[in-house]
Amino acid sequence: MTMPHRLHRSELAVPGSNERMLERAPDAGADVVFLDLEDAVAPDDKVQARLNVITALNDLDWSACSVSVRINGLDTYWCYRDIVDVVEQAGNNLDAILIPKVSSAADVHLVATMLEQIEAAMDIKDPIALYVLIETAAGMANVETIAQAHPERLEALVFGVADYAASIQSTTTNIGGVTSDYSVLTDPAEEGAPREAFWGDPWHYPIARMAVAARANGLRPIDGPFGDFSDPEGYISAARRAAMLGCEGKWAIHPSQVELANQVFTPADHVVSRTRRILEEMEIAASEGRGAVSLDGRLIDAASIRMAENLLAKVEQIGERDAILAESRSAREAAAG
Structure with missing residues (x-):
């Protein structure tokens, strides 16, 4: 089993509960569109969102991009139905499954085993790839073994900054951006002279570690969201930083961010x-x-x-x-x- 080499410059997030956004997604210009059943969908909408995603996979033309589905977490009762229903009913039109909050290699093996069984039962010709979200302290601590978990099916590691920040109990509320709270001051100068502050990048370590683990195992490292879609300059800066650390693409949580990502990673x-x-x-x-x-x-x-x-x-x-x-x-x- 060999996964095709796909472009990952831009990965557009589309809520499975929003039918209008689903219809527009194939022509948004993103290299990858991921149809979201997890964080972007309210609990009461989970079942309908799953049905919407199955319909979108089967009825829309996805030839201009790759398409994946972010399932609900393995610790939820929606997860197994996400995998079974989506793959059984639309697996021939699905390129990848995005697994959230992966904490160990066992999480990858669980989903991979389910895919193998469903693909065999439904006679799905092209194997469905796996993208893994590294967005918890446990996931980052185990990122090297996660990257080695299933080389035949694993394709990409994605840094999920918001849940990672929550997992490590960071005080930031700036999703994917920087903050003056993460800075250093110059030493005191002459009396009364102002001290300069130099901002740092709080996400340098996790992105760099994930990127090294990905590249060491032939996977594609992808940077996750930048929350303020009204700040294109901030998005471009974050994307360039990720590119310098070895990432080959970045999430777009709004269509306006797609072209920005494509520019940076082209x-x-x-x-x-x-x-x-x-x-x-x-x-x-x-x-x-x-x-x-x-x-x-x-x-x-x-x-x-x-x-x-x-x-x-x-x-x-x-x-x-x-x-x-x-x-x-x-x-x-x-x-x-």
């Missing part, structure tokens, strides 16, 4: 141009029997080739996906007009 034109030059120079070096060369005063070697090939493969994948999205939007507009 290689810039000048980077693509230089990458092509790297491959050209290394090809010349190889023909001349040289193992490394310099380009613009910087050393490039075999490691540079691997990075360049990965980047250009991603660029090609983005181009293919954008073409499919444009075609899907045109078809929808033609049908509506």
